[in-house]
Amino acid sequence: xxAAIETAGLTKRYGRRVAxxxxxxxxxxxxxxxxxxxxxxxxxxxxxxxxxxxEPSAGSVxxxxxxxxxxxxxxxxxxxxxxxxxxxxxxSVTDHLRLGGWVNPTWDMALAxxxxxxxxLDPHQKAGTLSGGQRAQLALTLGIAKRPELLILDExxxxxxxxxxxxxxxxxxxxxxxxxxxxxxSSHLVADLERVCDYLVVLVAPRVQVAGDIETLLAIxxxxxxxxxxxxxxxxxxxxxxxxxxxxxxxxIVRHDEPIHDPAWTVEQLDLEDLVLAYMSRAAGSGAQTPxxxxxxx
Amino acid sequence: xNRGIVIEFHLDARSGVSPYQQIVRQVRRALRLGLLHEGDxxxxxxxVVERLxxxxxxxxxxxxxxxxxxxxxxxxxxxxxxxxxLSDGSLAAHGPLxxxxxxxxxxxxxAGLDDESIEALLQDTFRSSAEEGVA
Numbered sequence: 001x002x003a004a005i006e007t008a009g010l011t012k013r014y015g016r017r018v019a020x021x022x023x024x025x026x027x028x029x030x031x032x033x034x035x036x037x038x039x040x041x042x043x044x045x046x047x048x049x050x051x052x053x054x055e056p057s058a059g060s061v062x063x064x065x066x067x068x069x070x071x072x073x074x075x076x077x078x079x080x081x082x083x084x085x086x087x088x089x090x091x092s093v094t095d096h097l098r099l100g101g102w103v104n105p106t107w108d109m110a111l112a113x114x115x116x117x118x119x120x121l122d123p124h125q126k127a128g129t130l131s132g133g134q135r136a137q138l139a140l141t142l143g144i145a146k147r148p149e150l151l152i153l154d155e156x157x158x159x160x161x162x163x164x165x166x167x168x169x170x171x172x173x174x175x176x177x178x179x180x181x182x183x184x185x186s187s188h189l190v191a192d193l194e195r196v197c198d199y200l201v202v203l204v205a206p207r208v209q210v211a212g213d214i215e216t217l218l219a220i221x222x223x224x225x226x227x228x229x230x231x232x233x234x235x236x237x238x239x240x241x242x243x244x245x246x247x248x249x250x251x252x253i254v255r256h257d258e259p260i261h262d263p264a265w266t267v268e269q270l271d272l273e274d275l276v277l278a279y280m281s282r283a284a285g286s287g288a289q290t291p292x293x294x295x296x297x298x
Numbered sequence: 299x300n301r302g303i304v305i306e307f308h309l310d311a312r313s314g315v316s317p318y319q320q321i322v323r324q325v326r327r328a329l330r331l332g333l334l335h336e337g338d339x340x341x342x343x344x345x346v347v348e349r350l351x352x353x354x355x356x357x358x359x360x361x362x363x364x365x366x367x368x369x370x371x372x373x374x375x376x377x378x379x380x381x382x383x384l385s386d387g388s389l390a391a392h393g394p395l396x397x398x399x400x401x402x403x404x405x406x407x408x409a410g411l412d413d414e415s416i417e418a419l420l421q422d423t424f425r426s427s428a429e430e431g432v433a
Contacts, residue, residue, distance in 0.1 A: 032353050166351055173347035177354045195309070195317060195352045271314075 002065040004029045004150050004182045005050050009059035012045050019045040021206040023059070027184070027199060029150070032176055034193035035186040036276055037203035043186040044083060046203065047154050050184075051080045064149055076106045079148035079181075083155045085139035089128030093121050093138060097145070104146040112145035119171075133164025137171060144175050151175075153185040157192055169196050190276045202276055204283035214272060221275050224252045224265040242278040253278045304338045309350055317352055321360035329369060329384040331392075340370060340378045 003026045010023040020042040027033055035043050048054040049061050052069025061067075066074045087096060093116060101107040116123060119137050127135065136156060143151055156172075157165040173196055176183055187193050193200075201211040210217065221241070228250045234240065235256075242253040253270065254260070260267050270278075305328050307321050315323070328334040341349075346357045361378050364370045371381045406416050 169351035170348050173351055173354060174344055177344040177347055195311075195350070195356075198353045198355050269314075 002029065003027055003062070004031070004033070004064060005184065006062045006065075007049075007059065010046075010049065010056055010061050011058040012042075012049060012054060013057040018206045020049070023208050025201065025208060025211055027201070027211075029064070029182045030180070031182060031199040032173075032197045033182075033184040033199040033201065034190070034197035035184060035201045035203060036190050036193060037186075037188065037205070038280065039188050041188075041203045041205045043188075043203055044154055047080075047152055047184070047186060051078055051152060072105065076104065076146060077149045079143035079146055079151040081139045081143045081151070081153040081156055084159065085135045085156075087127040087130075087135055087138060090126060092124050092126055093130075094123040096127060096138060096142060097123075100142050100145055106147045108145050108147050111147075112141055115141045115145070131164070132160055133167060136160060136164065136168050140168070140171060140175075144179065144181070147179070148181060150182045150184070153183070155186055155188070158187065158189075165192065172196065190273050194272050200272070200276075202279050204280055207283070209279040209283050210275075217275060218270065218272065220255055220257050221270050221278075222254050222256065222260050223268040223270050223274070224254055224260065224262075225268070226250055226265045241282055304334060304340075306341070307346060307350060309352070317350075318356045318360040318363070321346075321357065322363050325360075325364055325369070326384060329380070329382075332383075332385045332389045334380050334383075336380050336383055338380045339376075340380070342377050 005025060005027045007023050007025045010020060010025075011018070012020040023046065035046065037043050045054065049056055050063050050068055052067075052074075063074070064077050066077075068078070069075055088099075091099070097109065097112045097116070100112065101109055113123075116138075119134070119141075121130070121134060121138065127138065130138065136159075140153075140156070143153070153172075157168055160168060169192075172183065172185075175181060185193065185197075198214055199212070200214050200217060202209040226249070228245055228248055232250065234252075234254075237256060238252075238260075239255040240252055241255055244251050252265075253274070305324070307324050309317050309320055313320065325334065325340065340361065343354050343357045343361070346352070347354050361370065361372070365372065365378075369380065369382050369384070370378050372378045403416065406419070411419065
């Protein structure tokens with residue numbers, strides 16, 4: 001099956017700065033994918049590479065089996081809602097829909113108008129006077145009315161208050177059901193995405209830290225705790241993501257494909273936020289710390 | 299079609315129970331309490347995701363599990379319908395049992411137990427009686 005987004009060794013440099021390094025991903029279609037990472041992690045860079053707004057410095061990216069923005073057909077397949085929902089402040093809601101109709105051959109005006117009505121937006125209101133939540137909903141309408149197979153949204157809820165955020169995600173999930181569209185959305189907060197996504201990519205500049213089906217990720221990561229012992233030896237096939245010791249206790253976050261039944265450890269399930277934070281802090285403190293941990297595990 | 303929604307789901311983010319399990323439990327509970335009857339339609343996947351802002355696969359997974367348990371069955375293009383009940387004949391006994399339980403709760407409070415102690419006592423008794431049943 002064709003992947004929604006497939007990258008191999010994808011790298012982007014701005015001058016000497018590496019924004020994205022050796023990114024290799026295969027994101028299946030039919031998912032709601034959360035792209036999570038702190039600000040400046042390279043999320044926007046990766047998304048801009050996927051929609052063809054940027055060219056790779058090295059490596060490759062294919063979206064729905066094609067080179068991003070390779071032609072009008074490919075542009076029609078992928079909807080993109082950029083960060084801060086760029087709209088024309090002086091143009092009315094209706095003007096935006098008309099503009100969408102002019103530039104998109106696959107534009108579904110009935111769908112667009114129906115959504116605007118459903119949202120209770122005044123078609124004659126200028127975009128500049130809409131609330132943040134309404135602007136986001138209008139941008140989402142423009143993204144979906146071109147009937148894409150893949151909808152990419154860059155930080156769509158970052159600037160919204162909690163109520164508008166919830167409203168937006170409700171609308172987005174209804175769209176996922178109704179149109180069977182694959183969705184990729186980024187956020188610096190995993191809590192925003194936890195309920196809506198079933199696939200996760202964690203990015204910390206400039207590398208992908210972990211990616212996969214959320215259910216699988218939760219099944220193969222374990223939190224272990226035990227009284228502290230010196231000279232502790234861990235099985236070779238446990239990948240230690242995080243290790244912390246107090247005077248009396250050792251706590252580990254371990255990646256291991258099988259359930260862990262070692263009676264020496266108390267095993268607990270991780271939640272998604274803890275899992276993401278473990279990878280983020282490993283990446284943040286990398287260099288010195290990670291190799292020592294891996295060394296200690298052998 | 300004018301169809302009233304029979305039950306609405308809600309999610310507790312702090313429960314530690316996965317969202318799909320919460321939906322399964324809420325349906326089972328509604329069946330057990332007689333809130334859902336054979337022939338009732340569950341909310342459509344779109345209705346659930348639009349209300350809860352959750353991933354559609356979460357709902358599909360829950361409904362599939364309920365289907366495997368023989369409690370609901372999908373009618374393609376229409377929705378998912380309740381095909382069995384969990385309440386059996388025991389539903390009639392609920393009223394009197396609830397009355398007794400209320401009296402017991404009043405006694406427990408009189409004796410100075412707070413909610414946490416009551417819950418702990420209930421669970422502990424429940425567990426030990428289950429163990430005796432096994433032994």
